[in-house]
Amino acid sequence: MVCLRSAGARHAAVAARLSAKPAGIVPDGVVNLPLGEPRFAALGPAYGQPVAALPLPDALRLYFNAALADQIGLDPRWCQSAAALPLLTGNAAWPGQTPSASVYAGHQFGVWVSQLGDGRVLTLAEWRAPDGSPVELQLKGAGPTPYARGSDGRATLASSVRELLACEALHALGVPTTRALSLAGSSLSVQRDELDTAAVLGRTAPCFVRFGHFEFHARHGTPQQLALLADHVIEHHFPYLANQPQRHAAWLAEVVELTAALFAHWQTLGFCHGVLNTDNLSVLGLTLDYGPYGFMERFRPHHVCNASDHEGRYAYTAQPAIGRWNCERLLGACAGLLAPQPEAAREQAQALLARYDEVYRQEVMRRWRAKLGLREARAGDAGLLNRWLTLLQRGKADFTLAFRRLADAIQIDPAEALICLPAGQDAALRDWLDDWRARLASEGGSPAGRASAMRRVNPRYVLRNHLAQAAIEGAQRGSSVELHRLLAVLARPFDEQPGAEHYAAPPAQGLELELEIGCSA
Numbered sequence: 023m024v025c026l027r028s029a030g031a032r033h034a035a036v037a038a039r040l041s042a043k044p045a046g047i048v049p050d051g052v053v054n055l056p057l058g059e060p061r062f063a064a065l066g067p068a069y070g071q072p073v074a075a076l077p078l079p080d081a082l083r084l085y086f087n088a089a090l091a092d093q094i095g096l097d098p099r100w101c102q103s104a105a106a107l108p109l110l111t112g113n114a115a116w117p118g119q120t121p122s123a124s125v126y127a128g129h130q131f132g133v134w135v136s137q138l139g140d141g142r143v144l145t146l147a148e149w150r151a152p153d154g155s156p157v158e159l160q161l162k163g164a165g166p167t168p169y170a171r172g173s174d175g176r177a178t179l180a181s182s183v184r185e186l187l188a189c190e191a192l193h194a195l196g197v198p199t200t201r202a203l204s205l206a207g208s209s210l211s212v213q214r215d216e217l218d219t220a221a222v223l224g225r226t227a228p229c230f231v232r233f234g235h236f237e238f239h240a241r242h243g244t245p246q247q248l249a250l251l252a253d254h255v256i257e258h259h260f261p262y263l264a265n266q267p268q269r270h271a272a273w274l275a276e277v278v279e280l281t282a283a284l285f286a287h288w289q290t291l292g293f294c295h296g297v298l299n300t301d302n303l304s305v306l307g308l309t310l311d312y313g314p315y316g317f318m319e320r321f322r323p324h325h326v327c328n329a330s331d332h333e334g335r336y337a338y339t340a341q342p343a344i345g346r347w348n349c350e351r352l353l354g355a356c357a358g359l360l361a362p363q364p365e366a367a368r369e370q371a372q373a374l375l376a377r378y379d380e381v382y383r384q385e386v387m388r389r390w391r392a393k394l395g396l397r398e399a400r401a402g403d404a405g406l407l408n409r410w411l412t413l414l415q416r417g418k419a420d421f422t423l424a425f426r427r428l429a430d431a432i433q434i435d436p437a438e439a440l441i442c443l444p445a446g447q448d449a450a451l452r453d454w455l456d457d458w459r460a461r462l463a464s465e466g467g468s469p470a471g472r473a474s475a476m477r478r479v480n481p482r483y484v485l486r487n488h489l490a491q492a493a494i495e496g497a498q499r500g501s502s503v504e505l506h507r508l509l510a511v512l513a514r515p516f517d518e519q520p521g522a523e524h525y526a527a528p529p530a531q532g533l534e535l536e537l538e539i540g541c542s543a
Contacts, residue, residue: 058149061156062229063122065254068239068247070124075112075144076165076175078208078222083107084502085186085205085509094151094203094226101204110204111222112144112164119147123167127241128234128301129351131335136241138234138301139169142177145230156258158230159203162223176212182221183494183505185312189225191485191512192309197287198280199309200227207497219498227308231255233352234301240355252359255305270359275374278349280307282378285345286386289338290393291484292318292421296328298336298344300351317484319528321414321421342386346378392479393425394458395432395472397465406461409454417444417451420528422484429476431455432462432469481515483522488529 063070088098100106108114112121123140130138144167146159162185163177186202193199204224212220231251239248249270256263256273263272284307288295295302296314304310316327323339331337336344353360353371361367390407391399414424424444431439439455440448462472489508496504511525519525 058119058147058157060119060122060145061148061254061258062124062145062158062231063120065250068243069235069251070122070140071168072120073123073144073165073167075121075146075161077113078111078164078206078210078220080209081107081111081113081222082207082500083204084207084221084497085202085505086110087190087201087203090201090203090226094157095149107206109146110161110224111206112146112161116147116159121146121161121164123169124230124235125169125238126232126234126301127238128232128299129237129348130299130301131331135301137169137238138171140167141170141173142166142175143230146224156228158227160225160227160230162225163220164222174212176210176220177223178212178214178218179207179221179497180218180494181313182223183497184315184490185223185225187485187490187493187505187508187512188312188315189309190509191515192293194513194515195291195481195484197291197293197309198284198307200225200230200304207500227304227310228259228306229255230310231305232301232310233303233305233348233355234299236305236352236355237300240358245358248356249359252356259306270356271370271374274353274356274360275377277305277307277352278374278378279381281345281349282381283307283385284309285342286382286389288341289386290389291481292321292338294318294325294327294336294338295341296331296336298341298348300348303345303348303352305352316487318421319486320418321411321424323411323415342382345382346375349378350375389479393476394428395462395476397467400461402461406454406458410458413444413447413451413454417446419444422481423526423528425480426477426482429473429480432459432473432476478516482518482526483511483515485512486528489525 063072083102086098086102088102091098091101101110109116121144123144125137125139127134127136128138129135142164143160143162144164146161148156148158151157163182164175166173166175182205186205189199189202193201202223203226206222208220208222210220212218235251236248239251252270252273253264256269260273260276263269263276266272281303288309294316295309296316297311302311314328314330316325318325318327318338323337324334325338326334326336327338328336334340350371353374357364357367357371360370387399387403391397391403394407394410396403413419414421427443431443440451443451443455462469485508493505493508496502508525511519511522
């Protein structure tokens with residue numbers, strides 16, 4: 023059990039809520055809600071604590087994901103009713119469930135922090151979706167917990183809109199991620215770098231267990247606690263491994279491979295997470311916790327999207343190595359699960375870590391080839407790709423649009439192709455286009471078919487910073503119109519959408535919005 027620090031009135035207020043029943047009452051009209059068992063909370067007090075949500079004053083529904091609700095077993099009609107809003111803001115109790123916050127630790131910007139945890143997040147409920155898959159529903163911004171470390175436990179409207187947009191945009195792009203179910207605003211003021219209003223985001227995933235959970239129990243718990251947590255994850259999320267004689271090694275191998283594949287997917291979309299601490303990495307290989315993230319616009323290998331990352335630890339080009347480093351921390355925390363002898367455990371951990379390198383190389387090149395329209399793996403592919411990326415960098419080209427326009431370059435005259443590709447380096451670009459087209463021709467197939475395949479993997483629409491900012495400003499004025507318009511466009515990122523062309527364009531020249539986003543939102 024991790025005890026609450028006794029420091030100030032805010033902590034005392036939190037302590038008073040720890041053993042309290044969830045706030046509010048079940049509103050009228052609640053029918054057919056999934057009633058599952060709180061699987062993670064059932065592990066016991068060493069893993070977290072029950073915490074009642076802090077009611078959100080003047081709660082106003084801004085968004086509800088009806089398609090996701092239906093998928094996870096909620097009645098979309100009920101969820102959009104007045105009866106649902108109190109449950110999705112922490113203003114009323116979810117029947118049969120007790121909200122809880124979990125404890126974990128982590129390496130933040132490479133520095134060990136011995137206790138973190140769900141400081142402003144509550145697991146509200148757990149159940150099984152109609153297809154049998156596990157569902158965990160969390161509220162983010164529902165008040166402080168024992169792990170809030172002095173914060174108010176609230177989320178700002180701006181940060182909540184950004185997380186909602188990012189997870190739904192990545193989901194539409196095929197990237198494993200947590201999902202956004204609901205968003206509610208409030209008149210309650212919240213002071214961060216700037217004054218904003220509070221919001222509560224409802225988000226779901228099969229589970230929210232992080233690398234940092236295992237680091238915490240490896241440092242502060244017992245071997246039995248660590249094994250119990252690992253077996254819990256295996257039982258509910260990797261059940262096909264449960265009866266294997268080396269189940270923990272097999273599970274860790276899967277986590278390493280899922281993480282490598284996730285980072286490869288990010289790289290080929292130009293997505294930067296911004297805060298790749300071990301407490302922000304999911305053991306299911308999901309994109310987790312959206313703070314100062316960003317889709318890179320002008321291609322810069324050393325692009326940093328986090329204003330707090332002064333040394334560029336989590337720059338775009340550094341992400342793959344950071345993924346490996348974080349996996350190494352997880353394997354170190356779980357070494358005792360691999361073998362009783364330290365030397366044997368280290369050898370197994372190194373063998374598992376090698377899987378990261380192998381899977382990342384295979385997956386990232388598979389995705390790069392697809393973006394370039396290449397069907398076959400050949401020895402010169404990395405060179406061809408690097409020449410293209412160099413052209414993008416020197417031409418200060420928009421990453422997303424440059425790849426999208428390559429599909430057009432297959433079917434038009436080379437001189438015309440130069441117009442819609444990185445500017446200012448015609449000779450080098452013409453040489454590259456000649457080599458690329460020759461490479462495509464050597465594989466056969468029709469240019470139209472090749473172009474169509476490229477458009478299915480090179481998005482036309484991504485979540486650009488200025489688009490997110492427009493949706494945020496609308497929400498801050500009390501309107502969710504632009505939020506819903508943007509989400510509708512991002513839900514079909516690979517499609518040409520007549521009338522939505524401005525959502526594909528970068529900011530106007532001279533007005534590029536490189537938002538200074540830190541970790542305080």
